[in-house]
Amino acid sequence: MTSLLKLFPLLCLILLNGCVVKNIGTTVEHTFKGDYYLSNEKYEQGRESFAVEVAENPESSLANYYYGRFLLQDGEYEQALQHLLKARTLDPENADYQFWSGIAFGAEKDTKKEEESYRRALAIDKNHLQSMVYLGHIEFRKKNYQKALALYSKALEIWPESPSALYNRALILHKLGRSPEERRAWLAYLSLYPSGAKARRATQYLNILNNFTYRNHKIGLRTITTEKIWFEPFVAQLSFSSHDSLNLIGTVYSDHKSGKLQIIVYQKNNEKLAREKAHAIKQYLLEEFPTQDSKKIGISWFAEPQKFTISGKKLSIDESVSFFVSEDS
Numbered sequence: 001m002t003s004l005l006k007l008f009p010l011l012c013l014i015l016l017n018g019c020v021v022k023n024i025g026t027t028v029e030h031t032f033k034g035d036y037y038l039s040n041e042k043y044e045q046g047r048e049s050f051a052v053e054v055a056e057n058p059e060s061s062l063a064n065y066y067y068g069r070f071l072l073q074d075g076e077y078e079q080a081l082q083h084l085l086k087a088r089t090l091d092p093e094n095a096d097y098q099f100w101s102g103i104a105f106g107a108e109k110d111t112k113k114e115e116e117s118y119r120r121a122l123a124i125d126k127n128h129l130q131s132m133v134y135l136g137h138i139e140f141r142k143k144n145y146q147k148a149l150a151l152y153s154k155a156l157e158i159w160p161e162s163p164s165a166l167y168n169r170a171l172i173l174h175k176l177g178r179s180p181e182e183r184r185a186w187l188a189y190l191s192l193y194p195s196g197a198k199a200r201r202a203t204q205y206l207n208i209l210n211n212f213t214y215r216n217h218k219i220g221l222r223t224i225t226t227e228k229i230w231f232e233p234f235v236a237q238l239s240f241s242s243h244d245s246l247n248l249i250g251t252v253y254s255d256h257k258s259g260k261l262q263i264i265v266y267q268k269n270n271e272k273l274a275r276e277k278a279h280a281i282k283q284y285l286l287e288e289f290p291t292q293d294s295k296k297i298g299i300s301w302f303a304e305p306q307k308f309t310i311s312g313k314k315l316s317i318d319e320s321v322s323f324f325v326s327e328d329s
Helices: 002-039 043-056 061-073 077-090 095-107 111-124 129-141 145-158 163-175 179-192 197-208 240-254 271-288
Strands: 214-219 222-227 260-267 297-302 306-310 313-317 319-326
Touching: 002 043, 002 061, 043 061, 061 077, 061 095, 077 095, 095 111, 095 129, 111 129, 129 145, 129 163, 145 163, 163 179, 163 197, 179 197, 197 214, 197 222, 197 306, 197 313, 214 240, 222 240, 240 271, 260 271, 271 297
Parallel strands: 214 319, 260 297
Antiparallel strands: 214 222, 260 319, 306 313
């Protein structure tokens, strides 16, 4: 009996370690599985799987957290919030749980508790990137531009390629009238994210500042953003840096069944160079898209600046290339 009593602490330790190993294994399994379903956008499978996990382990913070994430994805915000709040109650020092509770509060239009959740997450982890960005969004909506700008700037120190922080930083600088910084901010955004609706808007803001590094072109029903078409100095030789932009133009136009691609070149006080540049662009497109009919690409040139209006502001560019699709004649 005495020997059994001596062995009792060791047996307890072995049993306890077994429970710890089991808990760690469950945690790793939940994390791996949850992240897999989310990153691969297998939301329905993830929801079904974690519904079972929550039923079997109702006191698991991870199971409640992932189930809440999948419910959010399905738009079931009230139910998602219940599980996310339970996860953060079970593990209040987890910044991710605080953040996603904030997202759920936001979906439920409770902006006060949404903001509180982001601040709680940052109190736990001062470098929690998502909370920093979303708190910046809240300050932006409240027109606290300096506070929002500080949050976005700090977020960009952590992740310099954060698309929303880059875009909103530029937009705040626009609202504050800080044009030199705004110009650089739009260029930073467009250098990383040169396509989509935000890129088109960013290009408009940039053009209004008399910077035409990027331009929008209406190709049929689509409006696409490209970098300016560059040439070598004083000649009509296309710069290699413009090949990607021209390839995008050619690819988008190739999807159209009708209409004629029009290329217009403006070169102030130099008609000969304008004409040569127009021919050089057409020749490049025909070489890169050999199935394209030469008659389906029209060219024009002018020895004057291009003039146009954006948001009521009249703009002028001394040398420019524009593209659009006209109806077949």
